[in-house]
Amino acid sequence: MAMTGILRPGHVQLRVMELGPALHHYKEMVGLIETARDAEGRVYLKAWDEQDLFSIVLREADRPGMDFYGFKVLDAKTLEHYAKRLTDYGVAIERIPAGELKGTGERVRFETPSGHLIELYAQKQHFGNGLPDVNPDVWPDGLKGMHPSRFDHVLLNGDSIPETAKLFQEALDFDLSERIVGPDGSMVGAFLACSTKAHDVAFIHEESKGRLHHVSFHLESWDEIRHAADIMSKNYIPVEYGPGRHGLTRGLTIYFFDPSGNRNETFHGGYIRYPDHPVITWTHEETPKGIFYYGHKMVESFVTANT
Amino acid sequence: MAMTGILRPGHVQLRVMELGPALHHYKEMVGLIETARDAEGRVYLKAWDEQDLFSIVLREADRPGMDFYGFKVLDAKTLEHYAKRLTDYGVAIERIPAGELKGTGERVRFETPSGHLIELYAQKQHFGNGLPDVNPDVWPDGLKGMHPSRFDHVLLNGDSIPETAKLFQEALDFDLSERIVGPDGSMVGAFLACSTKAHDVAFIHEESKGRLHHVSFHLESWDEIRHAADIMSKNYIPVEYGPGRHGLTRGLTIYFFDPSGNRNETFHGGYIRYPDHPVITWTHEETPKGIFYYGHKMVESFVTANT
Amino acid sequence: MAMTGILRPGHVQLRVMELGPALHHYKEMVGLIETARDAEGRVYLKAWDEQDLFSIVLREADRPGMDFYGFKVLDAKTLEHYAKRLTDYGVAIERIPAGELKGTGERVRFETPSGHLIELYAQKQHFGNGLPDVNPDVWPDGLKGMHPSRFDHVLLNGDSIPETAKLFQEALDFDLSERIVGPDGSMVGAFLACSTKAHDVAFIHEESKGRLHHVSFHLESWDEIRHAADIMSKNYIPVEYGPGRHGLTRGLTIYFFDPSGNRNETFHGGYIRYPDHPVITWTHEETPKGIFYYGHKMVESFVTANT
Amino acid sequence: MAMTGILRPGHVQLRVMELGPALHHYKEMVGLIETARDAEGRVYLKAWDEQDLFSIVLREADRPGMDFYGFKVLDAKTLEHYAKRLTDYGVAIERIPAGELKGTGERVRFETPSGHLIELYAQKQHFGNGLPDVNPDVWPDGLKGMHPSRFDHVLLNGDSIPETAKLFQEALDFDLSERIVGPDGSMVGAFLACSTKAHDVAFIHEESKGRLHHVSFHLESWDEIRHAADIMSKNYIPVEYGPGRHGLTRGLTIYFFDPSGNRNETFHGGYIRYPDHPVITWTHEETPKGIFYYGHKMVESFVTANT
Structure with a gap:
């Protein structure tokens, strides 16, 4: 397809000071859906119309901010293509093993000159958008808050x-x-x-x-x-x-x-x-x-x- | 960019029975903008937020319908890539010379099994969307009718x-x-x-x-x-x-x-x-x-x- | 106030064939709020932004349709004014005693030449719109379905x-x-x-x-x-x-x-x-x-x- | 009808520093329609869906602000009713003769404790809303700017x-x-x-x-x-x-x-x-x-x- 390479913003890991108020905010007010937690205590959330397991990860920390921002790429071959492109460009890459984030394949991470950690990954567990693939309605029941798509x-x-x-x-x-x-x-x-x-x-x-x-x-x-x-x-x-x-x-x-x-x-x-x-x-x-x-x-x- | 290959619907040539009422309809009611006419009497129209010279071509004929539907591809190399892909697939292609449509480069045309003429092209004259490239407003003045983007x-x-x-x-x-x-x-x-x-x-x-x-x-x-x-x-x-x-x-x-x-x-x-x-x-x-x-x-x- | 006399549509009593599906429809789909039931089995509903106890009454019957349509008037004096106006006009009126509908004062009923029963009443129990009278928000939580106002x-x-x-x-x-x-x-x-x-x-x-x-x-x-x-x-x-x-x-x-x-x-x-x-x-x-x-x-x- | 007495905001006379920019603002930007000017140089404007000759009067002056605010009442009898009510209440009234404002009947003016001049009037020339009274469309052609109703x-x-x-x-x-x-x-x-x-x-x-x-x-x-x-x-x-x-x-x-x-x-x-x-x-x-x-x-x- 014409849509190849790097597809889309896939996830962002956010630091929050206290998980309780953060979850109230992102789940009840914004209206994200909690899909998983991990052993580190991180909480995984998604917007309703996303297909993958999560797009927002909340991590409790002593200061707010962003840990990293990840893009999903088309496939494993594309991931290697961009790993090489980054290396050839002179950017150091780090490989985060599959599973470090729930249901997520290997991530290729690098730091931008602006000091941000950016990641690419090719695989993430499918979760679905709450609608069937056969004769779906236009939105699922049970949406809450601002319910972003x-x-x-x-x-x-x-x-x-x-x-x-x-x-x-x-x-x-x-x-x-x-x-x-x-x-x-x-x-x-x-x-x-x-x-x-x-x-x-x-x-x-x-x-x-x-x-x-x-x-x-x-x-x-x-x-x-x-x-x-x-x-x-x-x-x-x-x-x-x-x-x-x-x-x-x-x-x-x-x-x-x-x-x-x-x-x-x-x-x-x-x-x-x-x-x-x-x-x-x-x-x-x-x-x-x-x-x-x-x-x-x-x-x-x-x-x-x-x- | 991730957006490569075939970019978008670029134009459709429509047959209309009488140009006068058709132009009233597409210009005053729908709100397209006339940008050119050619020696054959065809009229070229565009929606306001399109950058290229035209997307709709009206041709007076004795029956309505569509002559052909064209997609813009990223560049000349992409055009040749798909010309070869079509040929390899066993589809006959026809090359319409540059200029047959106003301001438009060579088109590679083929017929689908469903009997439609589809074209690919890489180049079309830039017209703009009525807004400057520096500090643009969100829409230009003077829009008419339904003013599709x-x-x-x-x-x-x-x-x-x-x-x-x-x-x-x-x-x-x-x-x-x-x-x-x-x-x-x-x-x-x-x-x-x-x-x-x-x-x-x-x-x-x-x-x-x-x-x-x-x-x-x-x-x-x-x-x-x-x-x-x-x-x-x-x-x-x-x-x-x-x-x-x-x-x-x-x-x-x-x-x-x-x-x-x-x-x-x-x-x-x-x-x-x-x-x-x-x-x-x-x-x-x-x-x-x-x-x-x-x-x-x-x-x-x-x-x-x-x- | 300039707004005197007959104020507004106050209620309609509808006949429904089966109460269960009707309540599902009017409560879950339309999004009305059930506020009361009476000894006759009638169910009283209201839209969220109405102040009075009910505006829709459902009565199970063997055929659908409307029993009567009632308008709220400003006050008891206005009710008597229109009772006299109707009588003077040559229309027979019937007085339905207070309480026949839950929380509702006396109703003055008449039949139109078109064969409909219309009522006027001056008093109905206040229920509120789910918002306080001091520093109210613009809508209450918990609205369902189409949630008409x-x-x-x-x-x-x-x-x-x-x-x-x-x-x-x-x-x-x-x-x-x-x-x-x-x-x-x-x-x-x-x-x-x-x-x-x-x-x-x-x-x-x-x-x-x-x-x-x-x-x-x-x-x-x-x-x-x-x-x-x-x-x-x-x-x-x-x-x-x-x-x-x-x-x-x-x-x-x-x-x-x-x-x-x-x-x-x-x-x-x-x-x-x-x-x-x-x-x-x-x-x-x-x-x-x-x-x-x-x-x-x-x-x-x-x-x-x-x- | 239930709607009697004082009907609605009928007009406001505004002071503007320069008529030219004010007219550009109220006509081209806001989208009011100029319907008249008078010998004093005042300009009369209306919003499209108003039926009467004007609702906004612009008067050039050396400071901005409001000269007076007028309400239309149901009829001449109502005007006299409120003239008496005001007098009985202890408020001095002034009668502005018919015609002082274009197409407008006699106005009863008083000053509020807050220092504002308020007027009541019963009659103003009909202008229409640009739609016929028979089979009207839902809005007229030619609206400009923000086109308030x-x-x-x-x-x-x-x-x-x-x-x-x-x-x-x-x-x-x-x-x-x-x-x-x-x-x-x-x-x-x-x-x-x-x-x-x-x-x-x-x-x-x-x-x-x-x-x-x-x-x-x-x-x-x-x-x-x-x-x-x-x-x-x-x-x-x-x-x-x-x-x-x-x-x-x-x-x-x-x-x-x-x-x-x-x-x-x-x-x-x-x-x-x-x-x-x-x-x-x-x-x-x-x-x-x-x-x-x-x-x-x-x-x-x-x-x-x-x-």
Whole structure:
């Protein structure tokens, strides 16, 4: 198929301060489904329309943030292809043995110049989306909370954005869909896609490494964004921005926080993008509009709060 | 990028009985944008968010229907790759010289077992989507009618569905996302994707060859479906079904007709699909629900009217 | 307040063939809340955002249909005012003692020329909408099914439509918002309002008396209409029309049936109407468009099926 | 009809600094329709679905703000009834002769304790909503901008809120639907309705008199709110809050400013309210949630900016 290579965001492992409130947040409020726990006490969750065993892993720790972000690739051969491409590119890779994450095959891990651990893997246990493969309905019963259909992407903060984008483009065949440039014309934000989505991962510059800006969940409509906002208000979940819109990707959005301070996003929309489409550039002056299309004002915490 | 090979539905050439009413329909009602005409009198149209010069070509003729359906591939090398794959598969190909369609490079054409002319091409003149590549807004001013963002797919009627699906899968790397089976278990409907869309082309069986069932345009929301339905009612455009939903693809839909009797669709939604997702099957008994998820009744004209 | 006299549709008593399936339908599918049962076995239900004890009463019987339709009036003095107005108009009234319906004060009942039993009452036990009166959220937790916010109106079939409309206008101070006229110019449909809604009750002609066409429930958005349609499809609830729209009232709609064959409607929208607004007329030729604004085709069962 | 007495917000006269930019804003951006100008240079505008000649009057002046706010009453007799009620209540009334505003009958004007000029009138020239009274479509062609269906209400700032609310309730038969109380339990906000809307006018305390907080326009859906937000962003219209929601009234909202600094609102939703419904109270602690249901943070300018 035309869809080969690196397929999609497959999982993210998040650090949370206390598992109890975190599970209440991600299961009852966001509406993810718990599918497994492991001997280390990690909890595995998925969005309802995902087929694989999990996409979110919660690990209790003494500080919030992201341990690693994994992409599923088409097959074992593809995994080896990209392992070699990374090595040839001069990036050190580490092989995490199958089973270290529940139901997951071997993972090839590397660190980006921005200081983030990224993984590729080819195999994960099938779980299903709650619908049969024969004559399925359009959604299963029993959905809760904001009930996103999938984990969509992460946005990461760190330095060395141009080098990081180059790595994704040259070693991993990602497309640069949009970029933010600083006052001096340098790239301070990179939105990168491995599919026809407007982005599958994004990086925005800051003077440190390995920070998580947000984890994004896909909703089905602007009305589900409103419904999610209602849930946040009813339950006193801290909201940073939204319901709103990004100029970048055109996505409709809410930024909010989990109990550990990890930023979440509910996301809908965003254009379909093909590799022959032009790269979009946001200038320094219009970056506030690019990020906060409704309001045009840079929300202070957007650039100061990450985990 | 992961998105390689055959990228997307690129164009369809439709036969219309009279150009005047057809242009009123596709420009003022549907809201496509005219971008060119050629010496043969053909009119070239595009949806607003498409980047290439055209996606719909109207040709005046004495009967309605589809002349051919074209897919854009990544590049010239990919075009030759698939030309060879088709030839190796035993399919005769015809090379249509560059320029036969305005601003379009060489096309490699073949006929499916179902009797449809399908084309691949690698190059088409860039036109843009009415927005700048620097600091773009989320939509351009001046949109008209139902203002779809893109031409999305066609559904074709003919015989030899299993052979046609096999050709798309084996020679062109399409994925089978969903299939309809007849009372005897044979495949009578095939939904095929070259991307993460639920389908980029579909075939449903009938005892003739080369028929067009519908041409589909993508809208941005269920509310735009309502708006499109309002326009159809105000302007006495014949509606066959909808606003409604398909079980197949989960897409929200309206079926309606152009003045020549070609069926159109406005389409929103549909799941995102990856190649490791299961193939969905619709049984004979539940096919009416699969196609007309709201109502469950097979609309008579759905199986009798095509062009 | 400007809002005086007859306030709103307060209740309808429906006959159902079997209470079990009816309760499954109205509670689990439609999403009404059961608030009481009485010694006669009647079950009392309400929509979540209604304040009074009930709006729908189900009575098991050997045929479906409507026993009576009641309007709440402002207060006891208003009830006596309209009792006298009806008597002065020449209409016989019956007084149903307080308590015959749970938690409900005395009802003044009369029969319309169309053969329907209509009631007025001033008092009903308060139940609340699940939200506090201090710092309420925008909706309560625990809503089920299509979760309408209120019982909205009924449409009734019978003869003597002009006489019935005249009674509502002259004795009860309703406004005629819209009317349907037959080929000979006579009124065959009357939409009547006691508020700023486009209608609080409607009558459409047929050659019998006292028939129920449908009971309507108000949803909050076009997206809730879609959600309701999903539920109907998932649960094989028979749908007659929709998601669609009426030209009359502009309301967005689905017509569907309860297990006893009583037609239900989910309804959203409809204009706000003031008494100084013009009466809208639908001619015989355009009545199909007026009722089925999407499609323009008179659905056969619309004029043949009632209870 | 039940709908008698004071019917609805009929007009507001706004002061704008320069007519040119104001007309661009209200006509091209908001999408009001200009229907008349007068010898004084005032411009008369209406929302598309209003029947009367105008609802917004723009007057060029050296400071922004509101000159007066007028309610339409049912008829001349009602006008005299309320003139007497006001006089009996001890409020001085002024009679503005017919014709002072274009096409408008005599107006009875008084000043509220909060320092605002309020008017009642019974007659205004009919203009229509662009749709015929026979077989109308659901909206007319040619709508522009955010195309609200009506002018909905104003929110006013001033002192003496309890006295002002009392006047509306006791002399004008308005209902108090919601109130905000201060730390000491005193009423600092009053939401008042003359219909089944959640409010037709509102007052919030500040230590001055006669200030305008915002003029509100009704949109048809949450999706139209999004569309309006897109227009504001594209055109750099200053947005204060939203798309968001109020806990008070449950309305979906955007606050934005006209070029003179007058605050506008686009508004959708809000519950239907009857006079037998409980009054809702917002405590001091939860007032930020009541006003800014999405976010819970009091926007600084909300309490400092008015005109």
